[in-house]
Amino acid sequence: MGKPASPEAKPGATIYSVAEHAGVSIATVSRVLQGAAVVAEATRQKVLTAVDALGYVPLGAARSLAVRHHEAHGLVLPELSGPYYAELLMGFEARAAELDQSVVLVLTDSRTDLVAAVRQLATRVDAIAVFGSAAIPADVVRSLRAKKPVVVIAGEPHDGIEAVVAENVESARELAGHVLDHGRRRVLFVGDPDSGSDVRNRHAGYVAAHRDRGLDAAEPVRVALSEADGAAFARRLLAGEHEADALMCANDELALSIMTALQDAGRDVPGDVAVVGWDDVMTSRYVRPGLTTVRQPVHELGALAASRLHELVSGEPPREDAQMLPTQLVVRGSCGCT
Amino acid sequence: MGKPASPEAKPGATIYSVAEHAGVSIATVSRVLQGAAVVAEATRQKVLTAVDALGYVPLGAARSLAVRHHEAHGLVLPELSGPYYAELLMGFEARAAELDQSVVLVLTDSRTDLVAAVRQLATRVDAIAVFGSAAIPADVVRSLRAKKPVVVIAGEPHDGIEAVVAENVESARELAGHVLDHGRRRVLFVGDPDSGSDVRNRHAGYVAAHRDRGLDAAEPVRVALSEADGAAFARRLLAGEHEADALMCANDELALSIMTALQDAGRDVPGDVAVVGWDDVMTSRYVRPGLTTVRQPVHELGALAASRLHELVSGEPPREDAQMLPTQLVVRGSCGCT
DNA sequence: CAGCAGAATGTAAGCGCTTACATAACAAAG
DNA sequence: CTTTGTTATGTAAGCGCTTACATTCTGCTG
Numbered sequence: 074m075g076k077p078a079s080p081e082a083k084p085g086a087t088i089y090s091v092a093e094h095a096g097v098s099i100a101t102v103s104r105v106l107q108g109a110a111v112v113a114e115a116t117r118q119k120v121l122t123a124v125d126a127l128g129y130v131p132l133g134a135a136r137s138l139a140v141r142h143h144e145a146h147g148l149v150l151p152e153l154s155g156p157y158y159a160e161l162l163m164g165f166e167a168r169a170a171e172l173d174q175s176v177v178l179v180l181t182d183s184r185t186d187l188v189a190a191v192r193q194l195a196t197r198v199d200a201i202a203v204f205g206s207a208a209i210p211a212d213v214v215r216s217l218r219a220k221k222p223v224v225v226i227a228g229e230p231h232d233g234i235e236a237v238v239a240e241n242v243e244s245a246r247e248l249a250g251h252v253l254d255h256g257r258r259r260v261l262f263v264g265d266p267d268s269g270s271d272v273r274n275r276h277a278g279y280v281a282a283h284r285d286r287g288l289d290a291a292e293p294v295r296v297a298l299s300e301a302d303g304a305a306f307a308r309r310l311l312a313g314e315h316e317a318d319a320l321m322c323a324n325d326e327l328a329l330s331i332m333t334a335l336q337d338a339g340r341d342v343p344g345d346v347a348v349v350g351w352d353d354v355m356t357s358r359y360v361r362p363g364l365t366t367v368r369q370p371v372h373e374l375g376a377l378a379a380s381r382l383h384e385l386v387s388g389e390p391p392r393e394d395a396q397m398l399p400t401q402l403v404v405r406g407s408c409g410c411t
Numbered sequence: 412m413g414k415p416a417s418p419e420a421k422p423g424a425t426i427y428s429v430a431e432h433a434g435v436s437i438a439t440v441s442r443v444l445q446g447a448a449v450v451a452e453a454t455r456q457k458v459l460t461a462v463d464a465l466g467y468v469p470l471g472a473a474r475s476l477a478v479r480h481h482e483a484h485g486l487v488l489p490e491l492s493g494p495y496y497a498e499l500l501m502g503f504e505a506r507a508a509e510l511d512q513s514v515v516l517v518l519t520d521s522r523t524d525l526v527a528a529v530r531q532l533a534t535r536v537d538a539i540a541v542f543g544s545a546a547i548p549a550d551v552v553r554s555l556r557a558k559k560p561v562v563v564i565a566g567e568p569h570d571g572i573e574a575v576v577a578e579n580v581e582s583a584r585e586l587a588g589h590v591l592d593h594g595r596r597r598v599l600f601v602g603d604p605d606s607g608s609d610v611r612n613r614h615a616g617y618v619a620a621h622r623d624r625g626l627d628a629a630e631p632v633r634v635a636l637s638e639a640d641g642a643a644f645a646r647r648l649l650a651g652e653h654e655a656d657a658l659m660c661a662n663d664e665l666a667l668s669i670m671t672a673l674q675d676a677g678r679d680v681p682g683d684v685a686v687v688g689w690d691d692v693m694t695s696r697y698v699r700p701g702l703t704t705v706r707q708p709v710h711e712l713g714a715l716a717a718s719r720l721h722e723l724v725s726g727e728p729p730r731e732d733a734q735m736l737p738t739q740l741v742v743r744g745s746c747g748c749t
Numbered sequence: 750c751a752g753c754a755g756a757a758t759g760t761a762a763g764c765g766c767t768t769a770c771a772t773a774a775c776a777a778a779g
Numbered sequence: 780c781t782t783t784g785t786t787a788t789g790t791a792a793g794c795g796c797t798t799a800c801a802t803t804c805t806g807c808t809g
Contacts, residue, residue, distance in 0.1 A: 087764095087765055087766085088765060088766060088767095089765080097788075097789085098788065098789045098790075099765090099766080099767095099789090099790095100767080100768075100788070100789060100790075100791095101787085101788060101789075103766070103767060103768085104767095104768095104787095104788090107767080109767095109768095110768095110787090110788095111786075111787070112787075112788085113786090113787060113788090116787080116788080128554065128557045128558060130530070130533050130534060130558045130559075131534050131765085131766075132476070132534065132764085132765055132766070133472075133475075133481070133534035133535035133766095134471075134472040134473075134475035134476040134481060134535070134764085134765080134766085135472075135476050135764070135765035135766035135767090135794090136534075136765080136766055136767075137471075137472035137535075137766090137794090138470070138472040138473050138476050138764090138765080138766070138767095138793095138794045138795065138796085139765080139766045139767040139768080139793080139794055140766085140767065140768095140794085141794065141795095143471070143472060145515070145535070152501060153491075153497040153498070153500055153501050154494070154497065154498070154501070155494075155693075156492070156493075158497075159491040159492065159496075159497040160491070160492070162491060162516075163490060163491050163492070163518060163521065166516060166517075166518045166521060167518070167521035170517075170518075170521055170522055170528065175515050175517075175531070175532070175535060176515065176516050177483070177513050177514065177515050177516075178500075178504060178514050178515075178516050179504075179508075179513075180501060180504045180505070180508075183501065183504060183505035183508055184508055190508065192468070193513070194513070195468050196468060196469050196470070196471035196474075197471035197472070197483070197513060216466065219466045220466055220468045221468075300693075329697060333697055355493075355638075355694060356693060356694040356697050359667060359671055359694050359697065359698055360697055360698070361699070425794095425795055425796085426795060426796060426797095427795080435758075435759085436758065436759045436760075437759090437760095437795090437796080437797095438758070438759060438760075438761095438797080438798075439757085439758060439759075441796070441797060441798085442757095442758090442797095442798095445797080447797095447798095448757090448798095449756070449757075450757075450758085451756085451757060451758090454757080454758080469795085469796075470794085470795055470796070471796095472794085472795080472796090473764090473794070473795035473796035473797090474795080474796055474797075475764090475796090476763095476764045476765065476766080476794090476795080476796070476797095477763080477764055477795080477796045477797040477798080478764085478796085478797065478798095479764065479765095
C-alpha cells in the first residue's frame with residue numbers, strides 16, 4: 074500500500090512494444106510468456122522486466138486466433154437459485170480450472186433470445202455443456218453439435234450428443250419403496266414427469282416401486298418445481314382436492330414448501346402425511362422433521378461435464394450411453410422414520 | 412494476403428468459404444452478419460443461405476481481434492455455496508446479457524494459483540468485477556486496474572477502483588437496536604470484523620447501536636462465516652465459554668447453524684437467547700422461529716456491477732465514492748418478536 | 750446521352766499473437 | 780582452421796475477422 078504507484082501501463086502495450094523494450098524479437102517474447110521453448114535465462118529476465126515495466130497483458134483473442142482454439146468451455150444453465158445449479162457450476166468451474174479452461178456462463182432464464190445467446194456463446198468457446206432442461210430447442214443443440222462438442226447435463230443422449238446424469242430410477246424406486254414400506258398406501262408423486270428426464274426417471278422409479286409390491290401408482294400431480302408451485306399444491310391438498318398419506322416430491326423445494334404449508338395448517342408431518350423430496354438442499358437438514366430426500370453428486374456431475382468436454386475437444390469420440398453417477402438416499406424424519 | 416489454403420475444410424467454415432459459396436466478398440458476408448451496413452435484400456439472402464448450408468459459426472477471437480475488444484466481462488467470486496453469490500451472479504449475468512456481454516467466471520476458492528487465474532482472465536475480458544473478499548492481493552487488483560476497468564463488489568473503493576456495496580452500517584445499527592430494545596443486554600456479535608468490509612461495517616453498526624443507548628458493546632466473537640464455524644461456536648457457548656442473551660451473527664448461515672444447535676441442546680430461541688442473522692437466505696423463512704435478518708438487494712448489486720463495468724469500458728470515469736444500495740430489515744420471530 | 754450522385758459491393762490493410770523455418774553463435778571434433 | 784552439431788534467437792507467414800477506401804453499377808438530370 075505504501076509502495077509507489079504501479080508501473081504506468083501504456084494502454085496499448087503489445088508483444089511488439091515488449092519486444093522492443095527488451096531488445097528482442099516478438100518470437101522470443103512469446104516464447105518466454107508461453108514457457109514453451111528454451112530461452113536463455115538472461116533473455117528471459119530482460120523480457121520479464123519489460124513485461125511488467127509496460128504492464129503488458131496479452132490479448133487473449135490474438136492468441137486464440139493464432140492457436141485456433143479458445144481455451145474456454147461454455148456452460149448453459151437455466152438459472153442459479155437453489156443450491157443445485159450453483160453446486161453444479163462450482164464443480165464445472167473447478168474442473169475447468171484444472172484443465173486451464175475459462176468458463177463462459179449463460180443463464181437462459183434471463184434471456185429473451187435464447188438461440189441467439191447460444192449461437193453467440195458458440196462463437197467464443199471450444200465446447201458447450203447444456204443443462205437438460207435449459208430449454209434449448211433440440212435442433213439448435215444438434216446444429217451446435219455439428220461445429221462444437223456438446224454434452225447434455227441431466228438429459229438424454231441423442232444424435233451423437235452425449236449426456237452425463239445422476240442416477241434417478243433406482244434411487245427413486247428405493248425412496249418410494251421406503252415410503253410404501255412405512256405402510257403408506259396413497260403415495261402421490263408431485264412433479265411433472267414431462268418437464269425433463271430427471272423427473273421422468275424419478276417418476277418411473279416411483280411407479281416401479283409400486284409395481285414391485287403389486288400396488289397401483291396414482292397419477293402424478295403435475296406441478297412445476299418451485300416453492301410457489303408447492304404452496305399452491307398444498308392449498309389444493311388442504312382443500313381436499315387430493316387424497317394422500319404420503320407425498321413424493323420431485324425436488325426439495327417443492328417438498329419443503331408443501332411440508333411447511335401443511336404444518337402451518339395444523340397437519341402433522343409425517344403423522345398425517347409423509348413428505349419426501351429430492352436433492353438434499355441445505356434447508357432439508359434444518360426443517361423439523363428433517364426432510365428425507367436423495368443426495369446427488371452434483372459437484373461431481375459438473376466436474377464430469379467439464380472433463381468430458383475437454384476430452385471431446387481433444388478428439389475423443391462421444392460416448393453412446395449416458396454416464397451415470399450414483400445417488401444416495403438420505404433418510405431423516407419426514408418419511409415416517411423416527 | 413488472399414484466402415486460406417483449404418477451401419475444402421467443411422468443419423472449418425470461415426467467412427471466406429461462406430463468401431465463396433454465396434458468390435460475394437467477405438466484406439459483404441461480414442456486413443450481413445453484423446447487420447451494420449446496407450446490403451441488397453437478394454444478396455443478404457444468398458449469404459444467409461450459404462451460412463447455414465455450411466453451418467458457419469464465426470470465430471469470436473477473430474472478431475475480437477479486429478474490433479479490439481472482447482465483449483465480455485469477468486467476474487471473480489470466492490465460491491457459490493449459499494444463495495448470496497448465486498444471486499449476485501444471476502444479477503450480473505442478466506445485466507451483462509442485456510448489454511450483450513458474455514460473462515467469464517472465476518471462482519477463487521477452487522484455484523491454487525489465484526493470481527495466475529486473474530491474469531489469465533484479464534486476457535480475455537474487457538473489464539473485471541472482483542468480489543471484495545475474493546482474496547485477490549490488493550496490488551494485483553491495482554495492476555489490473557492499469558489495464559482494464561475494475562470494480563470491487565462489497566469492498567472499499569481505492570486508488571481509482573470503484574466499489575459497489577449494499578448498505579451495512581445503518582441497517583446493522585437498526586438491527587442491533589431492535590434486539591437491544593427487546594431488553595437484551597448481552598448481545599454478542601458473532602463474526603470477524605476483519606474478514607471483510609461487509610462484516611466490519613455490520614460490526615460498526617452494532618457498536619453504534621450500543622453507543623446510541625449508552626451501552627457497552629462486547630468484543631466480537633471472531634469466527635468465520637460457515638455453518639461449521641457456527642456449530643463450533645454453539646458448542647463453546649453451550650459449554651459456558653460465552654455469556655449472552657442475544658447473538659447478532661454476521662450472516663444467516665452462522666445464525667442458522669447456531670440457532671439449530673442451541674435448540675437441539677434444549678435451549679429456547681428466542682426465550683433463552685435471541686439470534687439474528689444477515690442475508691435472508693431461503694432457509695431463514697423455513698426455520699422456526701423464523702430468523703430475523705437483513706435482506707440485501709443482491710441481484711441488483713450484481714447488476715449494478717455489470718452496468719458500471721460497461722460504463723467504464725465505454726470510457727466513463729470511475730466514481731470516487733462507493734455506490735450504495737439500500738437493505739431491508741426482515742423481522743421474524745428469532746429476535747424475540749412474536 | 751454524357752455526367753454524376755448515391756447505393757451496393759469489392760479490395761486490402763491491419764488487429765496481436767504463435768510457430769515453422771531460417772539464421773547466427775558458439776563449442777567440440779576432425 | 781574448417782566442419783558439424785547444438786542452442787538461442789530472429790523472420791515472416793498466417794489465424795479469420797472488420798472496415799476505410801476504392802470501385803462498379805444504378806438511375807437520374809440537364
